[in-house]
Amino acid sequence: MARSTIADVARLAGVSVATVSRALNGNPSVDPALAERVRAAAIELQYSASPLARSLVLGRTATIAVVVPDLGNPTFQEVLRGLSLAAKAEGYHVLVADSAEAVEEERALALDTRRRTDGVVLVAPRMPDDELAALLPELAPVVLVNRRPDAVPAVGADYGAGVTALLEHLHGLGHRSFAYLAGLERSVSNAARVAAIEAFAERSAITVHRLPGGVDFDAGAASADAVLATGATAALAFNDLVAMGLMSTLQGRGVDVPGELSVVGFDDIPFAAYTSPPLTTAAVPTLRLGELAWAAMSATLGASGAAPAALGSGAREPAADAASAHPLLVPDLVVRGSSGPARR
Amino acid sequence: MARSTIADVARLAGVSVATVSRALNGNPSVDPALAERVRAAAIELQYSASPLARSLVLGRTATIAVVVPDLGNPTFQEVLRGLSLAAKAEGYHVLVADSAEAVEEERALALDTRRRTDGVVLVAPRMPDDELAALLPELAPVVLVNRRPDAVPAVGADYGAGVTALLEHLHGLGHRSFAYLAGLERSVSNAARVAAIEAFAERSAITVHRLPGGVDFDAGAASADAVLATGATAALAFNDLVAMGLMSTLQGRGVDVPGELSVVGFDDIPFAAYTSPPLTTAAVPTLRLGELAWAAMSATLGASGAAPAALGSGAREPAADAASAHPLLVPDLVVRGSSGPARR
DNA sequence: TACTCGCCGGAAAGCGCTTACCCACCGCCC
DNA sequence: GGGCGGTGGGTAAGCGCTTTCCGGCGAGTA
Numbered sequence: 014m015a016r017s018t019i020a021d022v023a024r025l026a027g028v029s030v031a032t033v034s035r036a037l038n039g040n041p042s043v044d045p046a047l048a049e050r051v052r053a054a055a056i057e058l059q060y061s062a063s064p065l066a067r068s069l070v071l072g073r074t075a076t077i078a079v080v081v082p083d084l085g086n087p088t089f090q091e092v093l094r095g096l097s098l099a100a101k102a103e104g105y106h107v108l109v110a111d112s113a114e115a116v117e118e119e120r121a122l123a124l125d126t127r128r129r130t131d132g133v134v135l136v137a138p139r140m141p142d143d144e145l146a147a148l149l150p151e152l153a154p155v156v157l158v159n160r161r162p163d164a165v166p167a168v169g170a171d172y173g174a175g176v177t178a179l180l181e182h183l184h185g186l187g188h189r190s191f192a193y194l195a196g197l198e199r200s201v202s203n204a205a206r207v208a209a210i211e212a213f214a215e216r217s218a219i220t221v222h223r224l225p226g227g228v229d230f231d232a233g234a235a236s237a238d239a240v241l242a243t244g245a246t247a248a249l250a251f252n253d254l255v256a257m258g259l260m261s262t263l264q265g266r267g268v269d270v271p272g273e274l275s276v277v278g279f280d281d282i283p284f285a286a287y288t289s290p291p292l293t294t295a296a297v298p299t300l301r302l303g304e305l306a307w308a309a310m311s312a313t314l315g316a317s318g319a320a321p322a323a324l325g326s327g328a329r330e331p332a333a334d335a336a337s338a339h340p341l342l343v344p345d346l347v348v349r350g351s352s353g354p355a356r357r
Numbered sequence: 358m359a360r361s362t363i364a365d366v367a368r369l370a371g372v373s374v375a376t377v378s379r380a381l382n383g384n385p386s387v388d389p390a391l392a393e394r395v396r397a398a399a400i401e402l403q404y405s406a407s408p409l410a411r412s413l414v415l416g417r418t419a420t421i422a423v424v425v426p427d428l429g430n431p432t433f434q435e436v437l438r439g440l441s442l443a444a445k446a447e448g449y450h451v452l453v454a455d456s457a458e459a460v461e462e463e464r465a466l467a468l469d470t471r472r473r474t475d476g477v478v479l480v481a482p483r484m485p486d487d488e489l490a491a492l493l494p495e496l497a498p499v500v501l502v503n504r505r506p507d508a509v510p511a512v513g514a515d516y517g518a519g520v521t522a523l524l525e526h527l528h529g530l531g532h533r534s535f536a537y538l539a540g541l542e543r544s545v546s547n548a549a550r551v552a553a554i555e556a557f558a559e560r561s562a563i564t565v566h567r568l569p570g571g572v573d574f575d576a577g578a579a580s581a582d583a584v585l586a587t588g589a590t591a592a593l594a595f596n597d598l599v600a601m602g603l604m605s606t607l608q609g610r611g612v613d614v615p616g617e618l619s620v621v622g623f624d625d626i627p628f629a630a631y632t633s634p635p636l637t638t639a640a641v642p643t644l645r646l647g648e649l650a651w652a653a654m655s656a657t658l659g660a661s662g663a664a665p666a667a668l669g670s671g672a673r674e675p676a677a678d679a680a681s682a683h684p685l686l687v688p689d690l691v692v693r694g695s696s697g698p699a700r701r
Numbered sequence: 702t703a704c705t706c707g708c709c710g711g712a713a714a715g716c717g718c719t720t721a722c723c724c725a726c727c728g729c730c731c
Numbered sequence: 732g733g734g735c736g737g738t739g740g741g742t743a744a745g746c747g748c749t750t751t752c753c754g755g756c757g758a759g760t761a
Contacts, residue, residue, distance in 0.1 A: 064472050065412050065413050068409050069407075069409050074409070076452070084434065084438040085435070094428040094429055097428060101455070106454070107452065107454075108452050110451075128405070128409075129408045129420070287601055287605060287628070288632075288633070289631075
């Protein structure tokens with residue numbers, strides 16, 4: 014029952030292992046008839062080369078690693094999915110590692126998985142800039158998601174643009190006083206949101222109450238009273254999860270959304286359309302983000318893989334940008350029922 | 358910049374590579390002082406053994422593969438997460454493969470990933486029994502999720518029990534006429550549901566209209582009219598996604614849930630609690646399912662890994678069962694707002 | 702017919718590690 | 732003081748492949 018090796022095939026075909034290797038790898042220097050004989054022997058023995066041994070000698074594993082902070086987060090799930098499908102289309106495998114939000118573990122995790130693969134796609138929104146910068150050289154080739162230290166390829170969503178679109182939407186509805194439920198302080202994408210908010214506040218007289226927050230449902234639920242206390246007419250949640258938690262508690266308090274308070278999220282996770290009321294949000298094309306992450310990785314790997322894999326799932330993309338080494342996807346504003354005219 | 362090898366360390370420490378290997382692997386036969394010298398040399402060179410070379414000679418990769426039909430499905434996402442975390446706790450890595458619901462590809466995918474890992478966890482609800490049976494021997498060690506051909510370890514949820522609990526709940530509310538939105542015909546868990554429904558129908562006079570269905574939101578949305586046409590007072594959806602799709606269309610039709618029609622789902626995905634009305638469902642402990650899948654794999658691997666990793670996330674588990682080779686988790690009935698008394 | 706050039710396939714050297722296997726050396730006992 | 736068991740560490744044989752290097756053979760030319 015033991016797996017057959019290249020030596021078995023060589024023996025059966027009556028040739029040397031070198032020839033078997035050449036024949037099976039399509040090296041044109043081997044006589045067609047001989048190659049056929051080898052192939053037949055391989056099939057008879059159900060032989061297929063050991064990826065392990067192959068990797069060792071070739072120096073490539075045809076596998077990439079993906080490190081995410083939380084596999085339970087819909088955003089990272091979609092990125093993973095897009096990445097996984099795109100990589101598969103080019104014959105690559107994906108090793109996934111969930112750092113479980115443990116920032117101090119991310120470095121070791123990334124380094125560890127890197128050694129078993131040809132490269133790593135790192136999603137580490139909370140890792141400090143200096144630590145990240147120090148880590149990158151050891152990780153190369155590496156592609157970053159939602160971080161842009163310029164030194165390496167990166168893909169990301171334009172959080173600033175998304176927030177601005179949401180604010181413009183709300184502003185148009187008459188809102189002037191906002192509550193912002195922040196994400197984690199150290200988060201890069203939180204910083205991008207805050208910057209956009211401040212820029213908007215500067216040019217249109219609005220007031221923004223920044224509230225400490227979190228990234229999940231519970232964080233939103235816990236912030237409801239604080240939001241109401243600000244007297245704001247609209248709440249901008251860090252993401253859809255937070256917005257949903259907020260709305261949930263709000264309903265419990267008997268607060269009318271959007272009558273008394275408009276609530277908007279961010280990301281447009283699959284269920285944002287089915288909350289009550291449906292959530293107004295900025296749709297981040299996360300699946301596409303994963304695909305682009307693969308494209309970037311594939312490019313730096315010099316992968317001369319299979320078909321260029323027509324990547325679908327449209328999303329507004331400045332063509333020049335999507336093709337660059339640092340594509341930045343602009344989220345689409347999705348207006349649903351959770352936002353309405355400001356209460357008087 | 359080239360990575361240092363064991364030979365470099367040997368040279369620096371002034372010993373043979375064999376000694377380096379022994380020292381670094383904690384072989385007690387090496388003199389403590391020497392071992393320390395080797396360790397120092399290794400640190401100086403930032404050496405760490407190549408997992409690839411190590412795997413080749415040891416015959417183990419410290420990696421397992423997980424094959425799922427759709428990474429976009431919350432159920433599989435949670436299973437993957439539970440599995441990934443549990444495996445990580447024992448120093449194992451996870452290679453993930455999304456078959457994208459292409460049943461004909463699953464075999465090749467499983468075989469392929471298997472060769473790069475020490476075992477595979479297979480989630481293939483749609484693969485025909487005979488094909489599955491033929492595949493298993495080639496895959497060993499393998500752990501199945503939601504399939505139970507007895508031949509190999511398997512973990513699963515007791516879909517029959519879950520459906521029965523839902524039916525009892527609805528029956529208690531006075532419902533006698535049901536619509537069942539089936540999953541894919543070939544799906545094993547669909548068969549389990551159907552069997553439970555028929556058994557229930559046999560002992561309590563009810564009528565059940567079986568409708569062709571699907572597994573996603575759209576399938577549910579598309580079935581709304583067919584459900585209404587049956588005149589049933591309660592709809593049992595294949596899963597929460599289908600139930601949500603159904604409710605969504607129902608709302609568009611102005612149908613009152615649960616006033617005119619009760620709707621129940623299955624799985625208790627994270628967002629089931631936040632639909633409008635919140636969804637009554639049977640909670641499948643998917644995270645736990647992933648953990649158990651790892652436990653089963655770990656056991657067959659004879660993994661003498663790190664700490665036995667206290668697996669949390671409670672769920673009603675017949676103790677004897679959870680410890681068995683075929684744990685079957687019983688879903689919890691979760692009553693929310695989408696189910697109510699039958700209309701008269 | 703003798704010589705050269707090409708083409709094909711074999712032998713062997715790794716890829717970076719682990720682990721028999723074996724030898725040298727030390728201390729012990731008689 | 733010489734033989735002997737025990738112990739630590741070196742030598743080398745792989746793990747299953749790929750690829751360089753080289754030799755042999757057939758064909759083409761003079």
